[in-house]
Each structure stands twice: as C-alpha cells, then as structure tokens.
Amino acid sequence: NAGVTQTPKFQVLKTGQSMTLQCAQDMNHNSMYWYRQDPGMGLRLIYYSASEGTTDKGEVPNGYNVSRLNKREFSLRLESAAPSQTSVYFCASSEAWRGSSYEQYFGPGTRLTVT
C-alpha cells in the first residue's frame, strides 16, 4: 500500500499562473482533505470531501478549487496563483467523515513557491 500520494513534490509558479495538485489514496477511504501548512502555524483546512461526489469549504478556501474525481483521487486547483499561496500543501484521507476517532492519513506534501 502506498497510502496517500501527492504530485508534484515541488513546484515554482509565477504570479497569475495556474496549476493542479494531485492526490490519490489506495486505502478505500471515503473522506479526503486538503490542508496548507505555513511556518509557525498549524495546518489549516482548505477543502474537504466527505464522500465521493461531495466537496465543501474549509477554513481557508479562497483562491482554490477542488475536484473529487473518484473515490481515490482528490485534486486542488489554483486558478491564478498569488505569493500568499506559497506554502506546503498536504492531502489527507480518512475512513469516514462522521465519527470521533477516524484517523487521518497524510501524504508527503507539495512545496509550492509563487514568485
């Protein structure tokens, strides 16, 4: 099992460019998440997908869009990148959305720099 995989690992964009971050999980999990991690701050939820076919905004959704392509894959798109979006992006998955103790499994992250 690869767990949660993310591509690319590193990316440099110029302001205004667009890109899509890819995430896939092989654990047959129903729920998937996108987070960003900035220095000195806790991870913040951008968007989540409670189940296949549904997506919802998290704490910091502005400037991002997501697609739950199928049960395995959840992509994050930056339509017009801004320097404030320079961050490390993590994808995560869990068995289910509801329930207090479902573990979230994280991917290795994508380091994005916007110049």
Place this chain on the structure above:
Amino acid sequence: KNQVEQSPQSLIILEGKNCTLQCNYTVSPFSNLRWYKQDTGRGPVSLTIMTFSENTKSNGRYTATLDADTKQSSLHITASQLSDSASYICVVSSIGAGNMLTFGGGTRLMVKP
C-alpha cells in the same frame, strides 16, 4: 474560536534524555486529542488518539496524558533517540464538526548526540 497552543516552540535535548511537550486547547465541544509526529519534509504521522475518558495513552517510548478539566495535554518522550528529532503537533477534534481538526503550531524537537 477554537485554538490549540503548544509549548515550547522548540527544544534541544541530548540523546538518552527524557522530555515533555505541552498542549493547551480551547476547543469545544471536545471529542478527542491527537499527537502527531512530523519529520522534516514529510506529512504528519499519528502517535496517539485520546478520547474524553482516557487520561493516559502510550505508544512505545511516547506517553500522552490528557486532563480534560484543565484542557491540557502533554507528550512525554522517554530515553530520546536521534530519530525523535521532528516536529510534534497537538491536534484537537470537536464533536458536531464531523472530523474537523484544530492543529497546534507544533514543537520542534532536536535530539543531539
């Protein structure tokens, strides 16, 4: 607003020594508290999950404690190893918010030989 505060921000200890990391939270209503280990350049990996009724949980050399009354948790690392060098993140889950998690900023631990 739900918040999780961790201290210290960073810590250096010698290999073989013990250390304790602290976490205070104001998340309500409380569901569970998790400790994650994040190696440099990697995603967080779960160490422990504790519910309201649990006040101690161990995972090898890692022991987490929870005081739900004072809303405090600690992570104790025994006989530290070089491989313990990482960031340790305290995360609190809130009932009624599905699986929404509030993350602390982490404690960066460096273990020196």
